[in-house]
Amino acid sequence: MSTPPASAPPWRVLLAYVRPHRKALVAGALLSLATGATGLALPLVAQELIGDLSADRSISGALMLLSLLVVANAGIGALGGYVLQRTAESVVLTARHSLTSALLRLRISAVDAVEPGDLLARATSDTTLLRAMTTNSLIGFGTGGLTLVGTLLMMGLVDPVLLAVTVGVIAVASLVIGGIVPLINRAGKRAQESVGRMGAALERALGALRTVKASGAERRERDAVHRAAEESWRESVRAAKWQALAGNTAGLSTQVAFITVLAVGGARVSTGAIDVGALVAFLLYVFYLMSPIQQLVTAVAQYQLGSAAISRIQEVQALPGEPDRPPAPLPTPGAEPAAVTFENVRFRYSPELPYIHHGVTFAVPPRGMTAFVGPSGAGKTTVFSLIERFYDPVEGRVLLDGLDIAEWDVAALRAAIGYVEQDAPVLSGTLRDNLLFGAPDADEAAVTAVLATTRLETLVTRLPEGLDTVVGHRGTKLSGGERQRVAIARALLRRPRLLLLDEATSQLDAVNEAALRDTVAAVARETTVLVVAHRLSTVTTADRIVVMDNGRVLAVGTHTELVNGSPLYAELAATQFLATVE
Numbered sequence: 001m002s003t004p005p006a007s008a009p010p011w012r013v014l015l016a017y018v019r020p021h022r023k024a025l026v027a028g029a030l031l032s033l034a035t036g037a038t039g040l041a042l043p044l045v046a047q048e049l050i051g052d053l054s055a056d057r058s059i060s061g062a063l064m065l066l067s068l069l070v071v072a073n074a075g076i077g078a079l080g081g082y083v084l085q086r087t088a089e090s091v092v093l094t095a096r097h098s099l100t101s102a103l104l105r106l107r108i109s110a111v112d113a114v115e116p117g118d119l120l121a122r123a124t125s126d127t128t129l130l131r132a133m134t135t136n137s138l139i140g141f142g143t144g145g146l147t148l149v150g151t152l153l154m155m156g157l158v159d160p161v162l163l164a165v166t167v168g169v170i171a172v173a174s175l176v177i178g179g180i181v182p183l184i185n186r187a188g189k190r191a192q193e194s195v196g197r198m199g200a201a202l203e204r205a206l207g208a209l210r211t212v213k214a215s216g217a218e219r220r221e222r223d224a225v226h227r228a229a230e231e232s233w234r235e236s237v238r239a240a241k242w243q244a245l246a247g248n249t250a251g252l253s254t255q256v257a258f259i260t261v262l263a264v265g266g267a268r269v270s271t272g273a274i275d276v277g278a279l280v281a282f283l284l285y286v287f288y289l290m291s292p293i294q295q296l297v298t299a300v301a302q303y304q305l306g307s308a309a310i311s312r313i314q315e316v317q318a319l320p321g322e323p324d325r326p327p328a329p330l331p332t333p334g335a336e337p338a339a340v341t342f343e344n345v346r347f348r349y350s351p352e353l354p355y356i357h358h359g360v361t362f363a364v365p366p367r368g369m370t371a372f373v374g375p376s377g378a379g380k381t382t383v384f385s386l387i388e389r390f391y392d393p394v395e396g397r398v399l400l401d402g403l404d405i406a407e408w409d410v411a412a413l414r415a416a417i418g419y420v421e422q423d424a425p426v427l428s429g430t431l432r433d434n435l436l437f438g439a440p441d442a443d444e445a446a447v448t449a450v451l452a453t454t455r456l457e458t459l460v461t462r463l464p465e466g467l468d469t470v471v472g473h474r475g476t477k478l479s480g481g482e483r484q485r486v487a488i489a490r491a492l493l494r495r496p497r498l499l500l501l502d503e504a505t506s507q508l509d510a511v512n513e514a515a516l517r518d519t520v521a522a523v524a525r526e527t528t529v530l531v532v533a534h535r536l537s538t539v540t541t542a543d544r545i546v547v548m549d550n551g552r553v554l555a556v557g558t559h560t561e562l563v564n565g566s567p568l569y570a571e572l573a574a575t576q577f578l579a580t581v582e
């Protein structure tokens with residue numbers, strides 16, 4: 001499906017979602033029309049029946065036809081309803097496919113600026129509104145409009161004067177409803193925004209539930225969620241109020257039309273302009289008008305609510321995303337390790353924020369371990385984010401194997417890299433799911449080897465179902481050290497040509513720390529390893545250390561060279577790292 005531009009009007013967006021299902025929609029619409037047509041024929045047959053009665057003719061034929069029409073009307077109506085609902089569900093599905101694909105392709109910079117809970121609400125709650133929009137508004141406009149025109153035509157055939165009276169009444173009602181419609185849109189948009197805020201507040205609290213509880217903040221967080229829910233309630237009730245008013249105006253207009261037609265029609269019967277049968281038929285049509293008019297009013301109201309949702313969906317589609325590419329093949333065994341170069345990189349996270357990198361330059365040859373050290377906030381993790389192309393430098397170049405990463409295919413670039421984030425996220429699912437996350441095709445032997453390298457074997461034997469044990473949302477059933485090692489194992493299974501390891505700031509116990517150091521040293525013999533180091537033990541074995549401060553590289557060298565050559569390094573080694581020195 002080609003996504004319409006973000007500025008496209010809601011109806012164009014809806015049509016784009018509907019396009020793949022247009023045949024089913026047309027079938028549903030035709031069935032609805034057939035339902036309408038069988039309904040339309042009813043007053044005519046009734047008129048005939050009254051004629052038969054007054055002429056003392058047998059009414060069995062007309063009665064039979066009437067029954068047949070009633071049954072056909074119900075049967076076709078049910079089938080049409082089913083086809084339409086099914087199509088509407090398919091439209092919701094198409095919108096969800098399109099939106100969720102866009103969500104997972106979002107650039108990290110785009111995600112930085114939004115609340116994940118709100119995005120979640122857009123994918124779940126806002127898309128649901130398209131269901132009613134498809135059935136009620138799209139079909140409502142089509143069938144309601146056609147039925148209305150059909151009914152008016154039939155009325156015109158019965159008596160043009162009474163038709164003029166009816167149209168006059170409807171025109172006045174339309175003006176009133178036209179004034180109400182924008183209010184429905186505004187309330188609908190606000191209600192959905194509040195649902196988004198509710199999602200964001202819930203995600204915030206549930207994402208840090210331990211901290212929420214430890215801080216005794218349950219009630220405050222609950223109140224924030226409740227406030228958003230209540231705001232949504234208020235706006236939805238407001239929308240319902242305007243909808244009810246519009247519906248009532250429509251209902252009232254048919255009642256007024258009925259009374260006016262009765263008065264004017266009565267006068268016309270008494271003057272002999274029309275007969276009683278015509279008046280009865282016309283009055284039946286007036287009642288019959290009620291349904292398409294209500295359908296149209298509902299269509300307009302649902303269109304407003306749906307277009308509020310569509311504008312929220314379009315906001316996401318407008319966010320910068322990465323191209324949709326299949327994952328690139330992972331490096332083959334024995335692939336050459338990568339070389340990384342930063343050339344005078346200047347970078348800030350967004351144009352309104354200050355620069356984080358002020359001309360970072362360094363070169364890392366293939367193989368070996370390079371440690372990045374520096375005070376908190378120096379820009380070390382940012383180096384990794386730039387290598388992964390989560391963000392692009394404002395100036396300067398980042399090169400992998402001598403080629404500017406801007407010229408690399410992003411999927412191929414990332415396939416070459418294994419990245420272990422500082423907080424080592426573990427995803428909900430089993431331990432095996434987590435290990436194979438970055439290398440779904442890795443075989444059992446590779447998994448066993450990586451478990452040995454990362455010293456996870458004892459964990460696996462201890463877990464009740466071994467590798468198939470569910471590790472909980474965000475790996476809550478694992479310890480901090482285990483989570484780190486799982487994250488490293490996950491990265492290693494990709495046989496990366498470049499391993500980026502953002503060391504956790506938390507301290508590991510001595511055994512774990514030694515294990516990790518040995519693991520990283522072993523990996524560095526095979527591949528290029530960059531470590532953002534928070535432990536002296538990691539740094540002392542590094543082939544080179546890049547000292548960073550305030551977005552600049554101050555010095556590059558080995559531990560021994562830097563202890564004497566870099567005052568900042570000497571200070572870091574003497575203070576920050578000292579705790580871990582034996």
Ligand SMILES: Nc1ncnc2c1ncn2[C@@H]1O[C@H](COP(=O)(O)OP(=O)(O)OP(=O)(O)O)[C@@H](O)[C@H]1O
Binds near residue numbers: 112374377380382
């Ligand atoms: N997504 C982001 N948006 C805006 N600013 C950010 C973002 N990520 C990091 N920063 C800012 O960039 C600066 C450098 O962050 P970075 O994570 O690179 O530091 P670091 O040297 O790795 O620190 P630490 O040792 O504490 O992990 C910090 O001041 C941080 O506040």
